[in-house]
Amino acid sequence: MHADDSIRAPESEGRAYRDGVFIPLGDATLAAAPDTPDFPDPGAGPAFRRHDEIPRVPRLRHLIGPSVIALGMGLGAGEFLLWPNLITVNGYGIWWLFWVGVVTQFFVILEITRWTIATGESVFAGMARLGLRGFWPWFFLVATLASFFWPGWASESAHFTGRIVTRFTGTELAWQPIALVMLAVIYLALGASTIVYNALERFELWLVVALFPLLFIVLLIVGILPGDVFALAKGAASLGTAPPELIHGSQFPTLLLAVAYAGSGGTLLLAQSLWLRDKGFGMAAYQGRIAGIRGENERVSETGYAFSAKDPTALARFLAWMRVARLEILVTFVALCILSVVITSLVATATIGTGNTALAGKLGEMVAQQSAVIARVGGRWLEIAFLLGGVLILFSTQVAIIDTVTRICGIVFYERYGRRTSFWTLQRTFLIFLTLLVTASAAIIVASWIGGDALEGMQPDFLLLVAGPFTISSMFMFTLVVGVMNVRRLPAAMAPGAGTRLMLVWAAILWGWFTAEQISRVILTRVGADPAMVTEIAWHPVRVAVYAAWGAAVLWFAWSVSLRGGRRSAEA
Numbered sequence: 001m002h003a004d005d006s007i008r009a010p011e012s013e014g015r016a017y018r019d020g021v022f023i024p025l026g027d028a029t030l031a032a033a034p035d036t037p038d039f040p041d042p043g044a045g046p047a048f049r050r051h052d053e054i055p056r057v058p059r060l061r062h063l064i065g066p067s068v069i070a071l072g073m074g075l076g077a078g079e080f081l082l083w084p085n086l087i088t089v090n091g092y093g094i095w096w097l098f099w100v101g102v103v104t105q106f107f108v109i110l111e112i113t114r115w116t117i118a119t120g121e122s123v124f125a126g127m128a129r130l131g132l133r134g135f136w137p138w139f140f141l142v143a144t145l146a147s148f149f150w151p152g153w154a155s156e157s158a159h160f161t162g163r164i165v166t167r168f169t170g171t172e173l174a175w176q177p178i179a180l181v182m183l184a185v186i187y188l189a190l191g192a193s194t195i196v197y198n199a200l201e202r203f204e205l206w207l208v209v210a211l212f213p214l215l216f217i218v219l220l221i222v223g224i225l226p227g228d229v230f231a232l233a234k235g236a237a238s239l240g241t242a243p244p245e246l247i248h249g250s251q252f253p254t255l256l257l258a259v260a261y262a263g264s265g266g267t268l269l270l271a272q273s274l275w276l277r278d279k280g281f282g283m284a285a286y287q288g289r290i291a292g293i294r295g296e297n298e299r300v301s302e303t304g305y306a307f308s309a310k311d312p313t314a315l316a317r318f319l320a321w322m323r324v325a326r327l328e329i330l331v332t333f334v335a336l337c338i339l340s341v342v343i344t345s346l347v348a349t350a351t352i353g354t355g356n357t358a359l360a361g362k363l364g365e366m367v368a369q370q371s372a373v374i375a376r377v378g379g380r381w382l383e384i385a386f387l388l389g390g391v392l393i394l395f396s397t398q399v400a401i402i403d404t405v406t407r408i409c410g411i412v413f414y415e416r417y418g419r420r421t422s423f424w425t426l427q428r429t430f431l432i433f434l435t436l437l438v439t440a441s442a443a444i445i446v447a448s449w450i451g452g453d454a455l456e457g458m459q460p461d462f463l464l465l466v467a468g469p470f471t472i473s474s475m476f477m478f479t480l481v482v483g484v485m486n487v488r489r490l491p492a493a494m495a496p497g498a499g500t501r502l503m504l505v506w507a508a509i510l511w512g513w514f515t516a517e518q519i520s521r522v523i524l525t526r527v528g529a530d531p532a533m534v535t536e537i538a539w540h541p542v543r544v545a546v547y548a549a550w551g552a553a554v555l556w557f558a559w560s561v562s563l564r565g566g567r568r569s570a571e572a
Contacts, residue, residue: 006313007057007320014058018065021280022289024299025051033306040119040306041489043129048119048306055285057320060327065201066275067333070109070264072204073400074333075211075393079340081156081363081464082258084348088366089251090243091354092228092235097255098341099236101262104510106334107503108479109272110326111496114486116273117282117321118494119304123273124412126304126485134416136481141412143474144267148405151441152464154179154186157394159364159460160387163371167384175460176449180442186399187438190406191293191431200403201275207396208336214389215343221378222350232342245357247537252521254361256514257468262337266471270478271404274411282321283307290407293431300426302419309491318494363461402441406434469518476511479504480557487561501561508554516550 032047033039042048083098115126127136158178165173246255260266277284288300307314348366351373352359359366367390375383410430418424448458483504487495496504520543524534533540 007317009056009058009062011059013056014062017058017062017280020278020289021055021285022287023055023280023285024288025049025286025301025305027301030305038309038491038493040304040491040494041129043489044131044134045125045129046303048304049301050307051283051286051305052307052311052314054283054307054314054317054321055280057317057324060324060331063279063281063324063328064332065205066272066279066281067109067329067331068204068208069200069275069400069404070269070272071333071336072207072393073268073397073404074261074264074337075208075340075397079261079337079344080390080393081367082254082261083341084344085359085361085363085366086246086251086254086258087345088348088352088354088356089360090246092231092345092349093238094242094246095232095235095341095345096237096239097242097259098262099338100239100510101259102334102337104503104507105262105264105269106329107500108475108482108507109269109329109333110322111482111486111500111504112270112272113276113281113325113329114322114490114494114496115482116276116284117325118318118490119306120277120283120285120287120301121304122277122411122415123270123482123485124408125415126489127481128416129489130481130485137412137416140267140270140474140478141409143470143477144405144408145437147266147467147470147474148268148401149437149440149444150463150467151179151183151398151445152460152462152467153394153398153401154182154441155445155460155463156364157391157398158182160367160391160394163368164384164387164391167380167387174449176445179445182395182398183438183442183445186402187434189399190403190434200400204396204400207392211389211393212336212340212343214385215340215347218374218378218382218386219343219347219350221382222347222374223377224346225350228346228349232345245360251360252517252535253465253468256472256518257465259510259514260468260471260475264333265475266467267408267474267478268401268404269475271408274407276325281325282318290411290426293427293434309493315493361461361465363464364459402434402437405437406430409433409437469515469522472511472518473515476508476515479507479511480553483508483557484560496561504561505554505558508557512550512554516546520546 027049030049030051033042033050035042035047039050040048086094112123115121115123119126124137124140127140128134130136155175158175161178162173162175165171245251257265274290277287278289280289283305286301286305290300307318309315348370351370352366356366359369367387371383371387374386407430410426410433413433414424414426414429418426418429444458444463451458483501487501517537521534523542523546524540527542529540529542532538537543
């Protein structure tokens with residue numbers, strides 16, 4: 001057999017990955033993996049089952065999918081709304097912040113995939129092995145709910161739908177009933193789907209395929225301005241520059257969420273691990289896939305599978321899996337995220353220009369002004385097509401978010417508690433979390449509809465931006481947890497390299513600063529500090545204390561991951 005044949009899957013084997021792969025193993029016949037440096041450290045969890053054969057690696061074309069879902073979620077908020085808003089207000093001088101954010105997310109997402117490819121377990125199961133009575137999975141369950149029960153994407157989608165109806169009929173509709181209908185449709189669709197991952201993957205893939213040509217056609221018709229292209233290229237190289245108003249003024253909440261959504265955002269990134277498990281990447285092919293509420297779930301193992309890092313074939317396959325996972329993220333997430341913001345930003349500046357300070361944080365108003373110019377240049381049908389594209393991408397984002405939040409919360413609850421009971425089956429767990437999430441989101445929409453003056457501020461822009469502090473802070477926290485887990489718990493040959501560890505420290509610095517500044521502002525506001533003290537990043541004992549905690553956390557993390565990596569160095 002040729003050496004490459006022992007690593008690369010043949011075409012017939014690779015095609016099976018398009019719908020996901022599950023290879024059942026008889027756990028009872030497998031010995032426990034030894035607790036030695038050439039195997040992953042089981043920590044506080046059950047022993048891994050030893051299985052020295054990691055599946056052969058398919059071609060990239062067979063594995064496209066997991067990062068498309070992350071791309072679809074990012075397109076709906078950051079790429080279509082938040083970054084065009086920041087650029088039309090501040091100009092292209094801040095565009096470097098976007099691609100820096102995307103590249104940072106790339107390295108963190110790659111580390112989220114590492115544990116699953118190596119052991120087949122979800123990243124949450126890996127976190128539970130860190131001890132503290134399984135604290136970290138529960139922490140991120142709460143963080144996920146706090147970040148994403150706000151129905152901002154359905155609200156924005158409903159708002160644009162109302163504008164389309166108005167253009168056709170001349171009748172203005174409130175966005176709230178449209179948003180409630182959308183939530184009902186999402187609930188029924190997710191509740192009725194038999195294999196949720198496959199349906200979601202195809203939905204997001206087709207949406208991406210349709211959206212990019214639409215935006216490109218709009219850009220061609222409104223006209224690509226050479227000055228904007230030059231300004232974009234210059235802004236990409238303007239590292240470290242940003243107008244003071246972006247940091248000190250009212251735009252900070254928009255910037256906070258935009259940095260989080262330079263791609264996808266928040267704990268949604270952790271779901272990459274669950275999608276890889278359903279797709280069958282690496283050792284996840286042996287774990288069992290989650291079908292959904294109506295589907296028949298395969299047997300999901302209570303522990304992961306491990307191979308010896310001293311086995312040259314198994315290690316070569318693992319490294320090949322990491323390379324193809326890296327390429328899948330680069331092609332379907334990083335490259336398309338950057339391309340999408342290039343197009344949407346050029347559309348925004350070609351229609352309404354830059355320096356629109358009055359539009360800071362006003363996402364719906366920005367799209368309204370864009371659509372008015374598009375109608376004037378390209379006609380009513382082009383305007384409707386543009387708005388309809390916005391409706392669909394925001395709706396798809398809400399679909400993906402509700403499914404992902406249900407999946408994260410359901411998996412954590414089931415793995416940490418439910419599987420030990422007879423009542424909490426996977427289907428029942430998912431259904432209850434889906435019902436709670438949609439009910440909470442609907443309650444917020446109803447409150448904004450009938451709440452009167454007291455709740456008049458709960459409009460689509462607010463419901464989208466309010467998630468910013470939760471998303472960015474959770475990203476800071478899981479970077480620390482995932483980084484330590486991969487560096488200290490995996491064998492040295494399987495742990496992240498020095499360059500990746502350096503990027504993880506950078507992610508902790510970037511997302512940690514936003515977290516520290518936001519916490520400082522909240523505390524200063526609560527204690528009645530002068531408004532200028534809150535927003536000007538002026539020194540105050542509260543800010544000094546919070547920044548000191550952030551700095552200490554980053555220094556501890558840098559020390560924790562600065563070793564050679566792997567169990568051998570951790571135990572030396």
